[in-house]
Each structure stands twice: as C-alpha cells, then as structure tokens.
Amino acid sequence: MPENRNSPAASSSKITEGEADLYLDQYNFTTTAAIVGSVDHKIFVLLRDGRMLFGILRTFDQYANLILQHCVERIYFTEENKYAETDRGVFMVRGENVVMLGEVDIDKEDKPLEAMERISFDEATAIKQQRDEARFKMETRKGKQLAQYGLIHDFHKSDIY
Amino acid sequence: MLPLYLLTNAKGQRMLIELKNGETIEGQLTNVDNWMNLTLANVTHTSPNEILQLPEIYLRGNFIKYIKLQDDIIEKVKQSNVQQQSQGHHQNRDFRRRQGGRRDNDRRFNQGGGQRRHEGRGNYNNGGNRRSYGNRQAEGNTAMGGFVQHHQTTSQQPTPLGQVQY
Amino acid sequence: MSESEKQTHNQQKKKFEGPKREAIVDLSKYQDEKIRVKLMGGRLVTGILKGYDQLMNLVLDETVEYMRDEEDDTIILKEKTRNLGLVVIRGTMLLTLSPLSGAEIISNPYEPYDNEEGF
Secondary structure (H helix, E strand, O other), X not given: OXXXXXXXHHHOOOOOHHHHHHHHHOOOOOOHHHHHHHOOOEEEEEEOOOOEEXXXXXXXXXXXXXXXXXXXXEEEEOOOOXXXXXXXXXXXXXXXXXXXXXXXXXXXXXXXXXXXXXXXXXHHHHHHHHHHHHHHHHHHHHHHHHHHOOOOOOXXXXXXX | OOHHHHHHOXXXXXXXXXXXXXXXXXXXXXXXXXXXXXXXXXXXXXXXXOEEEEEEEEEOXXXXXXXXXXXXXXXXHHHHHHHHHHOOHHHHHHHHHHHOOHHHHHHHHHOOOHHHHHOOOOOOOOHHHHHOHHHHHHHOOOHHHHHHHHHHHHOOOOOOOOOOOO | OOHHHHHHHHHHHHHOOOOEOOOOOOHHHHOOOEEEEEEOOXXXXXXXXXEEOOOOOEEEEEEEEXXXXXXXXXXXXXXXXXXXXXXXXXXHHEEEEEEXXXXXXXXXXXXXXXXXXXX
C-alpha cells in the first residue's frame, strides 16, 4: 500500500487512537477483519433467531465467532415503546448465527431507553414467543400455499430474521 | 486470544450451550476440537419436550448457536496468559504460531506503519495487547476503561445465582 | 533450562493447549451400548452401537426412531416410534450423541428448574 507510506499515521512517531482509526479506515476490509476496530468496544449483535445482544467485543476469529463480555440481552417492542433486558455475562456466539453487528455509542445508547418503559424480561420473553409463534404459523401457511404453485418458501423457526 | 482458544482453556468449567434449534445443554466441558465439536459431562439437556440428565454428550460444533461461559473465564485465561508472557518472548511466538493466521494478520495491519509496531498501544498491531485489557482498564483513560465504569453504573445488577432464566 | 523452569513450562503447555485436530470422543466405550443420536433435520434415534469410523459414521442395530408431531416437527412424540433395525448413520448428519445408560428424564419440563451452578 504505497499511498499509506506518506499518511500522517505512518510518519508521526506517536499516534493517537483517533489517528489509528483513521489509518485503518484506509483499508477496505470486506472480511471478518472489518470488526477489528470494534475490539474492546461495546457492540450490538442481532442473531438469526432475533435475539439482540449488547456486550464488549473481546475477541473474534475468521468465522466471526465472537466473545462478548458483560453481555446484556435486550428485547424491544418499539410499537408499545417498551423494552426489557437481562444480564448474560460472558457469551461466545458462533459467527454463522449472526445477522449483523455494529458498534454502540455508549454515550447515546441510554437516551432512547429513558423514553421507553422497562418491563420484566420474563414478560417480554413471553410476548415475543407468542408473536414468533404467530409469525411461524402464518409463514407455514404461506409456505403451503406457495408450494401449490410449485414455489419454495423456505422458513425455519430458528431463522426468522 | 481466539474464541476457540478461550474455549479450549475453559475445559472443566460448566457452561450453557444453546443449539441452533433452541435446545439448551448445560454441563462440564471435557474436550473441544478444531471444529468446536464438544464433549460435556454431567449434562442437563433441555428441549421443548423434556429435560434430560445425561452422564455425557458429544456435540457437533456446527449445531451451536452460542455458549454462555462463566463470568470469570476471560480473567482466568488472561491470568495464565500473563504468566506466559512473563516467561519471555520466544514462547509467546510459539503460541502465536500455533494460532495460525494470526501472524499473517499482524503483518497486514502493520503494513506501511512500521513504527506502530513499537507503540504497544492499539488493538490492531499487537495481538498480545488484545489480551491485556486489564492494564488498559487500569489506565482509566481508554475508551474501554471508561466504558466498564459506565456500564456497571447504568446496567442492572447481575441477577443472583439461580434466577437467570433463558 | 533448570528443572523448575521446565516444570513451569510444562504447566503452561498444559494450560495453553490449542484445540484438538483429532477425534475428541472415544466411541469404543459405547460399543454394543445403547446410544441416543440427534440428526440434522430434527430426527431422534436410539440404537445399539455396532460400529463406527473416524468420520463418526455409525452402525446402529435395533434402531428406534421417535416420530414427530406432523404440524410442528420440532415436537418429538415419545410414545410414537418406528423400528428401523440395522442402519448406517452418516457422520456428517450427526448433531449430538449421548449414551442412554445413566440418562434420566426429569419429568416435568415446564417446571422451572434450579441447578447448583445457577446459570
């Protein structure tokens, strides 16, 4: 990468954290390495089963298997302006179950929550389960109808997002 | 420290594994391999149909959704890591070689920034530093250190043992 | 390297072994024993282990498959089974494997349960 030779990051003897980030931005990571900048930062992870996890990314590997520390699972009901959360501790998530992940701005993340009503996690799980079940029934019906026309409608209980 | 290494060094600990189909398996880890296949002892297998108590189980890595590890696992592995680092660098290099691919990554992140290699900061240029988060936290001025404090004051207290529900 | 150094070195080695490349389960201990196998796609079978290989392909005898609810195939109907006899199970389709001896059903699945570890 010859263009990087002259970058400020390379020429200054001591670089700040911000400069390091800038420096890394010059690379176009398209692989798992793209999350290297989020190590030791708080991230959120959406799993294929719809779970939302918030935690500090401690490490990852080429499959995007993640280790999350101080993990919190949150359920949002945006229509009702409600949410629920529970502590999960240390989580290792297998990369193939991840839909998306991103860094969380810890200064801003609590703001929307303040405007929301917090309900118990058990209650939220029950509601969510009910909704997922309803969705599952509907999708199965849809799948059967589509099958009549020779179309495949692939839908799995554990893969609804 | 790759996830699989953390897991390998968590042998003997109890953990809870959720499978892709939503079933959970809780037990003591006895063995792990390269593919994250696991063997567990003294297992409780919870599925929608029943809860089974099994003496042992073999489990395909492929079928895992996530693993809930004990809270102190990172600290424990980190400690044995620190011990290792104090042993000198030649061993450290050995360890990194075994991790495969890591050395290559290091080289890539360091391209064009030879001096950064000696910075000792940053998560990017030194795989070893990634583990020494304790030191960074002690500094108190890194993004991470600030976060831990923030997090612990804003989030709820950890649920007492035995009350966490899945 | 002094003796004590060697000792600590060995300790480190033990502490920091990497993930294994070889098989982590010894199927010989289940030879001619009843085992319970879950397969990709959700099938559950039990049978007597007659043979196996490196790839975890299995030969089971007196195999019984537990049938599933027709509406929701994640629900396994314990009382509805079919006998398959002698079967080969491909290692690639195997998800979990556990011995049946020593297995114990905790009867009420809908009762919340406690365990000493408190997960």
